[in-house]
Amino acid sequence: MMGIAKRQFDAVVVGAGGSGLRAALQLSEANLKVAVLSKVFPTRSHTVAAQGGVSASLGNEEPDNWHWHMYDTVKGSDYLGDQDAIEYMCRKAPEVVVELEHYGMPFDRLDNGKIYQRPFGGHTSNYGERAVKRACAAADRTGHAMLHTLYQRNVRAHTQFFVEWMALDLIRNSQGDVLGVIALEMETGEVMMFQAKSTLLATGGAGRIYSASTNAFINTGDGLGMAARAGIPLEDMEFWQFHPTGVAGAGVLITEGVRGEGGFLLNKNGERFMERYAPTVKDLASRDVVSRAMATEIKEGRGAGKDGEFILLKLDHLGADVIDKRLPGIREIAKKFANVDPVKDPIPVVPTCHYQMGGIPTNVQGQVLAANALGKEVIVKGLYAAGECACVSVHGANRLGTNSLLDLLVFGKSAGEQVVKDIAADVASLPDLPSDYADKTMARLARLDSSKDGESVNEVGSEMRRTMQLHCGVFRFPDGLADGVEKMLKVGERVKSTFIKDKSKVFNTARIEAIELDNLVEVAMATMISAHARTESRGAHDRSDHPDRDDVNWMKHTLWFKENNRLEYKPVQLKPMTVESFEPKARVY
Amino acid sequence: MLDGRQNDRIRWNCRRGLLELDIILGNFLARHLDHLDQEQMELFKELLAYEDNDLLDMVMERAEPVNSQLSAVLEMMRVS
Ligand SMILES: Cc1cc2nc3c(=O)[nH]c(=O)nc-3n(C[C@H](O)[C@H](O)[C@H](O)COP(=O)(O)OP(=O)(O)OC[C@H]3O[C@@H](n4cnc5c(N)ncnc54)[C@H](O)[C@@H]3O)c2cc1C
Numbered sequence: 001m002m003g004i005a006k007r008q009f010d011a012v013v014v015g016a017g018g019s020g021l022r023a024a025l026q027l028s029e030a031n032l033k034v035a036v037l038s039k040v041f042p043t044r045s046h047t048v049a050a051q052g053g054v055s056a057s058l059g060n061e062e063p064d065n066w067h068w069h070m071y072d073t074v075k076g077s078d079y080l081g082d083q084d085a086i087e088y089m090c091r092k093a094p095e096v097v098v099e100l101e102h103y104g105m106p107f108d109r110l111d112n113g114k115i116y117q118r119p120f121g122g123h124t125s126n127y128g129e130r131a132v133k134r135a136c137a138a139a140d141r142t143g144h145a146m147l148h149t150l151y152q153r154n155v156r157a158h159t160q161f162f163v164e165w166m167a168l169d170l171i172r173n174s175q176g177d178v179l180g181v182i183a184l185e186m187e188t189g190e191v192m193m194f195q196a197k198s199t200l201l202a203t204g205g206a207g208r209i210y211s212a213s214t215n216a217f218i219n220t221g222d223g224l225g226m227a228a229r230a231g232i233p234l235e236d237m238e239f240w241q242f243h244p245t246g247v248a249g250a251g252v253l254i255t256e257g258v259r260g261e262g263g264f265l266l267n268k269n270g271e272r273f274m275e276r277y278a279p280t281v282k283d284l285a286s287r288d289v290v291s292r293a294m295a296t297e298i299k300e301g302r303g304a305g306k307d308g309e310f311i312l313l314k315l316d317h318l319g320a321d322v323i324d325k326r327l328p329g330i331r332e333i334a335k336k337f338a339n340v341d342p343v344k345d346p347i348p349v350v351p352t353c354h355y356q357m358g359g360i361p362t363n364v365q366g367q368v369l370a371a372n373a374l375g376k377e378v379i380v381k382g383l384y385a386a387g388e389c390a391c392v393s394v395h396g397a398n399r400l401g402t403n404s405l406l407d408l409l410v411f412g413k414s415a416g417e418q419v420v421k422d423i424a425a426d427v428a429s430l431p432d433l434p435s436d437y438a439d440k441t442m443a444r445l446a447r448l449d450s451s452k453d454g455e456s457v458n459e460v461g462s463e464m465r466r467t468m469q470l471h472c473g474v475f476r477f478p479d480g481l482a483d484g485v486e487k488m489l490k491v492g493e494r495v496k497s498t499f500i501k502d503k504s505k506v507f508n509t510a511r512i513e514a515i516e517l518d519n520l521v522e523v524a525m526a527t528m529i530s531a532h533a534r535t536e537s538r539g540a541h542d543r544s545d546h547p548d549r550d551d552v553n554w555m556k557h558t559l560w561f562k563e564n565n566r567l568e569y570k571p572v573q574l575k576p577m578t579v580e581s582f583e584p585k586a587r588v589y
Numbered sequence: 590m591l592d593g594r595q596n597d598r599i600r601w602n603c604r605r606g607l608l609e610l611d612i613i614l615g616n617f618l619a620r621h622l623d624h625l626d627q628e629q630m631e632l633f634k635e636l637l638a639y640e641d642n643d644l645l646d647m648v649m650e651r652a653e654p655v656n657s658q659l660s661a662v663l664e665m666m667r668v669s
Contacts, residue, residue, distance in 0.1 A: 040604060048606035048641050144642050164601070186601060217611045218604050252609050332649035333609065336667075507597035 004182070004438050005192045008430060009035045009160075011419055012180055012196040014167045014223060017045035018143065018408035019387025020202030021150035023366070026416025028157035032423060035194055036154070037165045037183055039218055043147045046204050046216050047408070050143030051255045051329065052120060053135035054100075054405035056093035060114040061133040066090040068125055069134065071582060073403060076122045076286050077396025078539035078549060079584040080236070080557070082573035085392045088364045089403075089410045096409040097136055105149045106138050119260050122286035122400040128589075131284050135402045140255065140329045146405065166512060167222065169441040170199065170230040170383070173434050176370070178382035181226070182441045186512065189505025191445070193438065195430055198382055198419040201227065201360060201368075202412070205388035206523040207240075210353035210473070211465040214246050214253040223389040225519025227360045228526065229440075232370045232380065233559035233568070235391040236358035237523065238531035239540045241399055242474045244290040246352025248310040250337040253354070254330060254347055256401050259283045261326050263315035265294065266346060267302040278589040285589040288398045288540045291351035295474050298350075305348060312346035319343075351474045355399055356523075357540065358530075359391035361559065366390070366415020371559075377570065386415040393557065396572075397539020448514055454499030457514045464491045464517075464524050472531050478545040481532040488528045495521045526560040533567055534558065551584050596622060602637045609645055616669035632662045 013024045016038035027034045038045065057064040069090040074081055101107055101115065108116040117133040125132035138145035154161075164186040171179045171193070180195040206221025207213045224234055244265075245254040259265075264283045267273050277293040278285035285293075294311045297303060304312050315323060315330075320343045323331060334342045361369040366384040369377050387408045394407055471484025495517060500510040536550035537543050556569040574581050599622070603614035614637075625633060636644060636659060646652035647659070648666050 040606070044606040044641055046606045049608065141642055144640070187598075214608060216604075216606050216608045218606070250612065252612070328651070329649075332651055336649060337609070337612075504594065504597075506594045507601055509597055509600045512601070 005190070006195055007035070007192060009033050009194060009196045010423055011035075011198040011200065012037065012194045013200045013202060014181060015045070015202030015204060015387070015389070016042035016161065017202060017204050017387060018047040018146050018150065018405060019412040020200070021147065021154055022409055022412025023200050023202060023386055023416040023419070024159045025150060025154050025157060026413055027419055028154060028159040030420040032420065035160050035162055035196070037162045037167050037181070037194070039164065039166050041163050042151050042161065043144070045147060046219055047143040047147050047405075049216065049253070050146070050405055051140040052257050053118070053137035053142050053402045054097060054146070054409070055120065055123060055134045055400070055402035056097040056136060056406065057090070057134060058094055058097065058115060058117060058136070060110060061117045062125065064125060064132055064134055066093065067579065068127060068132070069093065069123070070576070071127045072123050073394065073400055074582045075128070075585075075587055076398055076400040077394070078398055078587055079396065079551070079555065080239075080393070080538060080572055081396030082393050083576040083581055084573050085364050085394050087576040087579060089394050089406060092410045093406050096406070096413060100146065100149060100409060103149050103153050106145055107136050108138060118257065119284060120401045121256050121259070121284050121290070123402070124281070131281055135260070140257070140327065142405065166515070167203075167226065168515065170226050171433065171437045172230050173431060176380060177431065178380060179431055179433060179437070182438055186507055189508060189511075191438070191442070193433070195433065197423050197426070197430060198384060200366070200384040200386065200415060200419060201389055202385070202387045203389045205356040206520060207353050207356065209464065209468050209520050209524040209527065210240075211469040212246060212350065213251050213353040214243050215353070220516035220520050221389070221523040222516065222519045223385065224360060225522040227368070228522040228562040231561070231563065232368060233361060233561050234358060234523070234526045235361040236393060236397070236530070236558050237526040237560055238534050238558060239357035239397045240353055240527065241287055241355040241357060241540050242291045242351035243354035244287055244294055244351050245313055245349040246354070247334070247337045248305070248348040248350045251352050252333060252337045253352070254313060254333070254349060255327070258313065258315055258327055258330060261322065262318050263313055265290070266312045266314050267297045268304040268308065269302060273297055273302070281589045286398060286400060288542070289589055291474050292542060294351055299475075310348040310350050313349045314346040315342050316344055316346070355404065356388055357391070357393070357395040357397065357399055359389050360385040362386070362390045362392055364392060364411070364414055365418035366411055367418060371568065375568070384415045384419060386411045397541060444518070448498070448500055448511060449503055451497070451499050454497040455494045457498050457500065457510065457517050460491060460494045460498060461517050461520070463494070464488070464521055467491065468524050468527065472528050474542065476531060476541070476543045478543070481528070484528050485532050488525050492521055492525055522562060525565065529565045530558045530560050530567065555584070599634065599637065605641050607641045607645060610641055613648055613666055613669065617666050620669050621665060629662055632659055635659065636662060
């Protein structure tokens with residue numbers, strides 16, 4: 001095998017979004033030698049898109065506490081979230097948000113100087129009594145401000161960034177330990193080995209597996225593809241949150257903050273239909289409830305538009321002043337992507353793929369969990385994951401808005417702390433690399449570089465997105481899923497022979513997109529196979545043939561393995577760390 | 590870097606954290622990339638160096654560009 005350049009670090013972090021930056025900060029401040037790889041400049045990571053805010057029971061506006069937050073999160077997850085992890089996250093929330101404030105995060109403030117908080121879907125006071133103000137925001141730029149704050153802090157702590165580097169594969173030895181990643185420098189097309197004692201995946205979500213998606217194009221699930229190829233299972237991949245309000249046709253998101261500030265949804269008859277589906281919190285019910293209500297209105301012929309294909313989001317009654325002050329981006333977005341001015345007319349919206357609840361299985365310390373030869377769950381030595389690519393699981397079958405940015409901070413930090421601990425406990429030098437460590441990756445690249453014909457990356461990608469949208473969307477039907485599995489198996493075959501005309505190495509975007517498609521297909525396959533097998537409806541997984549949640553048979557996490565599309569299951573952790581368990585109840589708002 | 594690959598680098602720099610920009614810049618690339626004169630190209634590159642939200646604000650006319658020459662290219666983006 002030709003020689004591959006090697007660099008050695010204590011830790012390599014793949015991904016420079018909120019979770020990667022938060023983890024890297026923990027490492028650099030402990031004086032470890034840290035490399036952070038990112039496909040794009042850190043502050044252009046998808047976290048930049050988060051507008052609504054980050055949740056924490058600070059109680060700055062009205063009484064609140066972590067136990068109410070925990071209740072909301074458990075209930076929001078439709079009881080699939082692990083209650084120990086949820087307790088951990090909700091208890092830590094005030095600490096990590098205040099810490100971020102001290103790092104210089106420009107949160108909106110109240111007159112008394114405390115952080116301003118607003119209500120957000122699914123967050124309530126006193127165990128579901130009424131909506132509570134729990135979301136902390138920096139205008140409509142919460143994610144942007146978070147990335148900047150954390151990036152500056154990392155620069156100060158001497159984190160080393162490798163920008164426009166794309167990680168391709170994990171390296172594991174025969175004991176299953178992870179020894180680092182192989183990555184590609186886009187500018188030169190050269191491949192390099194990043195050897196490290198610890199490897200942390202923070203590559204974000206894979207929302208681009210659907211054709212209607214709020215996610216930026218970089219969200220291709222690379223970390224999940226890398227894990228799957230390395231024999232690590234993907235957990236609960238059937239659960240994708242559809243955001244109720246993506247602009248029809250474009251996917252561009254209209255923040256839930258619009259409903260937080262008083263906007264509401266109408267069907268074609270001008271009826272505020274959420275009053276029927278969620279009488280108490282109405283338009284502020286959690287996302288799956290709102291999405292399902294919208295889909296039902298559309299399915300039953302009460303959608304607006306020429307073909308009854310969308311729902312209307314009304315906010316003109318708020319007045320131009322409130323809209324411009326509290327929701328500054330919304331007006332122009334609606335004009336540009338929906339061609340309406342919301343000060344006068346409602347915005348056409350549809351449920352749009354938004355967030356991946358599943359991911360790489362981890363514990364609360366970010367340690368990745370896989371099965372050993374006997375099928376027992378074990379920690380993968382040297383591998384950690386945090387953020388949207390990970391499944392701790394705190395979001396279960398459905399994430400509450402603003403809980404994701406919280407997840408990045410809490411588990412980015414705890415994963416970082418664990419890496420620091422593990423490296424301190426094991427001062428041994430880096431383990432040797434197996435001699436064939438790069439063979440599979442190099443073969444994948446060599447195929448792309450040498451093939452003379454084959455499948456078009458675009459066509460295979462479209463077929464995947466169409467299949468997922470049609471067969472595994474917000475509503476799922478048994479025959480649709482069965483056909484979907486067949487179609488995805490074909491996509492899985494076709495992607496093995498993708499072909500690119502441009503063989504150059506330098507900034508070859510066609511080559512990058514072909515590699516990204518490999519990862520997307522792993523994720524889409526995991527999703528379709530897992531969804532087909534789960535014969536119940538829970539949270540975001542909604543099946544016409546099994547409309548109810550089935551706690552007797554399905555109170556368990558799915559684990560999908562790439563090898564033979566094998567599925568296994570593991571129990572949900574119903575026991576919190578210190579408090580009583582929240583017993584499963586019907587989830588009504 | 591090789592001049593011939595300039596467009597490829599630019600294409601990648603149009604991959605952003607905001608879907609809005611992916612769409613706007615994607616349309617712009619498809620329509621204009623091969624026809625930009627040198628001055629427009631320089632201005633386009635200057636715009637791409639901005640942070641996502643700042644660039645989007647300029648395209649959306651929520652913020653004025655610091656350099657008024659950028660307006661012409663921003664206008665091309667608006668109508669792409
Ligand atoms: C429009 C929108 C609005 C949202 N608003 C909110 C909100 O208000 N509140 C909330 O809590 N959540 C919100 N979310 C969800 C939240 O923003 C995301 O879940 C979160 O930002 C994900 O962060 P991350 O750190 O996991 O990944 P990302 O921010 O997506 O970062 C991934 C990083 O990995 C890098 N990367 C990926 N693959 C590779 C590779 N192969 N090699 C090298 N680097 C790689 C990327 O370059 C990037 O740096 C929103 C999501 C969307 C789509």
